[in-house]
Amino acid sequence: MDDKEDITRRGFIKGAVAGAASLAATNCSGGGGLGSLEAFFQSHFKEMDKEELQRTLKRLEREYSEKYGKDFVVKADKPIEGTLFGYGLDISRCIGCRRCVYACVEENNQSRDPQIHWITVLRFKKGEKWLELEEADKYYEAEKVPEDGYFYVPVSCQQCEKAPCTKVCPVQATWKEPDGIIVIDYNWCIGCRYCMAACPYGARHFNLTDPGVPAEETNPNTHYLGNRPRPRGVVEKCTFCIQRTRNGRYPACAEVCPAGARKFGNLLDPNSEIRYLIEKKRVFRLKEDLNTLPKFFYFISL
Amino acid sequence: MIAFRFAYLSFAFLLVFTSALPCGYSAAESSIVDEIAEEQLPASDDNLTPSKDHPGLFVNGQGELVDDLGTIIRLSENKNICIKCHYGKHEKIVVAWDKSKHSRKKVLCIKCHGGNSEGSTLKEAKDETKTNFKHIKESMLKATGDVVKELAFDYCGQCHGDKYRDWEAGIHGKRTGFWNGEKEYWVCIRCHDPHNPKFKKRVPKPRPLKPDEIVFKKPQNVVVKNIKSGK
Amino acid sequence: MKQKIRHFRIAAAEVVKGGKLYYAWVSFLLLMIAVGIYAYTVQARNGFIVTGIRDQVSWGFYISNFTFLVGVAAAAVLLVLPAYLYHFKPIKEIAFLGEMMAITAICMCIMFVTADLGHPERVWHMLPFIGRPNFPSSMLTWDVIVLNGYLIINAVIFFYVLYKIYAGEDYSSIFPLIILSIPWAISIHTVTAFLYNGLSARPFWNASILAPRFLASAFCSGPALMILVFQLVRKLTKTNIENAAILKLSELIAYTMGVNIFLLGCEVFKEMYTDNVHLAPLKYLYVGLHGHSNLTPWIWLATTLNVSSFFIFLSSRYMKGLTLVNIACGMTIIGVYIEKGFGLVIPGFTPDTLGEIYEYVPTRVEVMVALGIWAAGALIYTLLLKFTLPIYRGELRHNKSPD
Structure with missing residues (x-):
């Protein structure tokens, strides 16, 4: 139940922030920060070495978990x-x-x-x-x-x-x-x-x-x-x-x-x-x- | 006696006629259900007691079901005998079956419910049916591996050889699980009701949106990540 | 050297000098550019959902404009050819105007393609070494190479010749590059045609006549645009442009428009006569399909304009004034713009590969972005012109006082 409430509460804040954030975001990837900079310079999937691949997968997992709350x-x-x-x-x-x-x-x-x-x-x-x-x-x-x-x-x-x-x-x-x-x-x-x-x-x-x-x-x-x-x-x-x-x-x-x-x-x-x-x-x-x-x-x- | 017979027949006819109407029966169509209704005859032997479970039939001293002449009823002699009594309770099933290809091809109740029914009496059949019914529904649905295949062959595959062959190969019917490992075989009766084997129609899921129905909405559910830290 | 820098500053200063009309024009363009930038931010913020583009029709107004403009850029070759190969003097004097148009058109092409990208910040993925260009497999990588190559070639020729004229030196050493620019111009439009041509999924484009048609229509719309621009330049800047040059161009358009109409006829015959399932897009374009006929009036307008302008150009040599030629030029530009923009891109997607008909209509955002890019193009051309004219008119020369 708490989770649900949290989601809706967050949803509300998100809605409020969304306007400002989307105005600020110049493009596409939605949001800013180090993560998107890393995403910007990310290599092609086939060119990633093991280490970069693991880093990328971890980054994405983090991103999605934060975004969807699970x-x-x-x-x-x-x-x-x-x-x-x-x-x-x-x-x-x-x-x-x-x-x-x-x-x-x-x-x-x-x-x-x-x-x-x-x-x-x-x-x-x-x-x-x-x-x-x-x-x-x-x-x-x-x-x-x-x-x-x-x-x-x-x-x-x-x-x-x-x-x-x-x-x-x-x-x-x-x-x-x-x-x-x-x-x-x-x-x-x-x-x-x-x-x-x-x-x-x-x-x-x-x-x-x-x-x-x-x-x-x-x-x-x-x-x-x-x-x-x-x-x-x-x-x-x-x-x-x-x-x-x-x-x-x-x-x-x-x-x-x-x-x-x-x-x-x-x-x-x-x-x-x-x-x-x-x-x-x-x-x-x-x-x-x-x-x-x-x-x-x-x-x-x- | 003649007057009584006449009255009884008229009543039976009326009964069948009215009960068949809502099911979309045409009165002219001679179905097994009609035939059975006409076969129902009153008792003439006073030594017999009317059966409680099987109206129109009688129980003799040995507890066997008999007709009005006192003859022990054997399934091999009258294959539609089940319907005679179970029509009321299982009307839907019987009507569905009566309209299905299984009825036209004379695949009768005893084919599945009665097991090896040759010569068995109704009492025996009743006991058999109880076990068989369980056997089919539960065993068939729960069985795994080769047992499923045996059951599918015993009950359906004997006639539907081509379907059975495809099913065994995984082409007919549904399989879930692993394409390279353990699979769950969906046995015939999970998709086909044996009383009406034709695949059921169902309500389709909603149509996709047309391109001009996909429109721009002011962002409201836009989820911005990392709200907590404000990044 | 000092003088050169001073003269460069003088030429550059020309750009900000001008009458009221000039300022009004430039501010108008800047306003339109601002509108375009605003519309683009709307698209960037919300995504392509604000455009008319959907899965069924995945390219629209931007790519239509792009295709038309590649043609305009390629058409510069029609000035280069008589000027440098045949030394036809009236045209040689104004060849630089054509090169400027090529440079401008390519810049606009690049802007239109960028506006059409879902992730413009990732274009570096197309660069060799740091990205992964799918060369030679993808026609789009070819297009990037030929378009940018054409831009570089023309820019080099243009500025080199400009400098040599200023210095009063012979510029014939650039000749090999000029020769190279001729097949290169053909190639940019051929490759752009191949971009569409190579898709077996789209029978409307998958016709080998497409590249010749592209060239033919480019070689009428480009010069038509030039004729109008040249006269404007002549009128507004008192630059000497001979009528002979304009008449030569209009004669050229008569031929190319003739070929263009002929090739279109070939295409229409083949589709109509064979009458197989591939006819659907052409039917949609010319007569409408299953009650959908948004493009029909437009394509008939284009066809009418093209055919009538053809007859005007044919008889242009017997005319005294240029009024009729100018009208015909306008007709050609509009005709080809429709035929090769919308008329080419949209039917390729209508009906789509699964037979669905979605009638694409550009949204306000797309139109505004396109307007902004056209304004940007006009501004580039204006500024280049302003920068160049004092040198071409001989007002600025090395070792000569500008006064």
């Missing part, structure tokens, strides 16, 4: 040897309930206001055209889903092997990890949004302002390249829940899907679920003509 863990788990992640989505099973969208938001500390969703569920009309994106509707509202005469295709980052987004980034702030996940160093991104122009799947999202995540809804178990709270003015995207999957767990969207339409696994393991479905089912990938080689496979099991 203990944050910022890890930088390395890829597991011999893994290349792949995702499978059964569009014959997806019912378009959007559980995945919101599970993702909660797991990955996405901004509630302004709203950012890493997963977009598209609704298509059955029988007319196949995946004609221009006919797709992502704002469908229904009393109950699935609706008769429609099918649903959730789209998020396709984790392309030949990713157009990493190719265009002028500062190498986004790259493909050895386990196939496309990640972003939020402390390196300059916010030019070229990657958003380059992404054929609308998977990248821009923090239009300081992300608004209620402190009590934050997920404190984070990864540097994944779900840690983002600053404003940077691009973010799905990382296959890097903080979970690098520890062997399923991504949040796969765990929440009530229809069991979402499948995840190691493409290099011949006994994995993902390999089974690629070999046994009819599989397709979005916009294959663009030769981006997504590791996100849509399939039909009916």
